[in-house]
Amino acid sequence: MQAVIGKSTERYEGAEPDTRLDFRRIVQARHQISKVFRDTPQFECPALGDLLDCELIVKLETANPIGCFKGRGSEVVMARLASSRGPNAAVCASAGNLGQALAYSGRARGVPVTVIAGTSANAAKIDRIRRLGAAVELVDGDIEDARERAREIAANRDAFLVEDSENLDTCEGAGTIGLELVEGFDRIDVIALALGGGALATGVGHVFKTLSPATDVVCIQPKGAPAMAMSWRAGSIVTTERTDTIADGVAGRFPIPAVLHDLLAVADHVPLVEEASIMTAMRMIYRHARIVVEPSAALGIAAILEDPSRYRGKRVAVVLCGANVLVDSFNAWMQG
CATH class of the missing domain: 3.40.50.1100 (Rossmann fold)
Structure with missing residues (x-):
């Protein structure tokens, strides 16, 4: 297989699918x-x-x-959050990977991160989130229960809610x-x-x-x-x-x-x-x-x-x- 070296998509002009993305x-x-x-x-x-x-x-x-892969998205979230005039903290629900990504990107940019996870979440992922400097709150249930709690925190505190995929x-x-x-x-x-x-x-x-x-x-x-x-x-x-x-x-x-x-x-x-x-x-x-x-x-x-x-x-x-x-x-x- 031959890789195409130097092909650029930077100046592409053309049709896009009908999504929220650009x-x-x-x-x-x-x-x-x-x-x-x-x-x-x-x-x-x-x-x-x-x-x-x-x-x-x-x-x-x-x-x-x-x-x-979630570090790609968390980097974009945190870059925009760090340069905005809105909340200077972030909260998310995560089974582990998004939480790690936001914790890593938040620490690099000085943005505090709180991660909500269900008690059934992968224990090793939760430990890594804490080691990366994020606060962790565990709730009974699964990722959907964690999402509900993350929304409550965002509504009651000065924290930006990162909803994976919706964001x-x-x-x-x-x-x-x-x-x-x-x-x-x-x-x-x-x-x-x-x-x-x-x-x-x-x-x-x-x-x-x-x-x-x-x-x-x-x-x-x-x-x-x-x-x-x-x-x-x-x-x-x-x-x-x-x-x-x-x-x-x-x-x-x-x-x-x-x-x-x-x-x-x-x-x-x-x-x-x-x-x-x-x-x-x-x-x-x-x-x-x-x-x-x-x-x-x-x-x-x-x-x-x-x-x-x-x-x-x-x-x-x-x-x-x-x-x-x-x-x-x-x-x-x-x-x-």
Whole structure:
């Protein structure tokens, strides 16, 4: 595969999909993001591609200080917050990765951060959030309960509420991943993206539908946390009473209407995958690409495993969006 060196998207003028996002803001966002989160490794992976019968491109969003893609969005949030005349503190709900990202970016810019998490959140992620200097409050329940508490704090204190995916900065920061992929390769047939709240899917999807509309945008959820996929299929909000998946990073129950609107404009296919496929995908990524990923980051490979004919012979890019996983859990999932 030949990378296209020096292809620029800075001066692009053209049609965009009908979303809340703006291509020019995504281009500007890359200049607000610290270099530790930008220009992450992206490469063809023949060892995995040969097994999956496709030409596989890996975009490695774990190679940064917080081990996930959310630093891109948090950098944009904090850059704008630090230069505004509004609140000088931030609050968010997080299962772990967004909290780490905001804590890192807030500390770098002197902006206090409070992170609300459910008691079921990954303990290692919560510990890292505290080590990065953020205040942490745990509430009974899951991420949706944490979101409710974060909204209360924002309403009663002088703190800016960062709603992952609803806040455009988180989506447009994530969109810079798409810029790097489009600039780095002359053609991508399919881009496979983990789908949780929607920041990664809508941000990267917006870029591809603007610059490479022929690319098939596939956004994947686990069957144990299907609310956004079900909403996309229905064309309206569908909620669920519970989630049951090892992919905690994408386990939401209440999709945000504005984010669903954006997803409807950019996603071509939204499959649901089995837990067994997620674990198999994690093992394949580790054994054949020598990369440790959390379950959410394996959704793209899981989708290929479950529907191989859709991807056979194509150039497929997968975004490995996080590596924050408990060692004991990872070792257990590697058995098989």
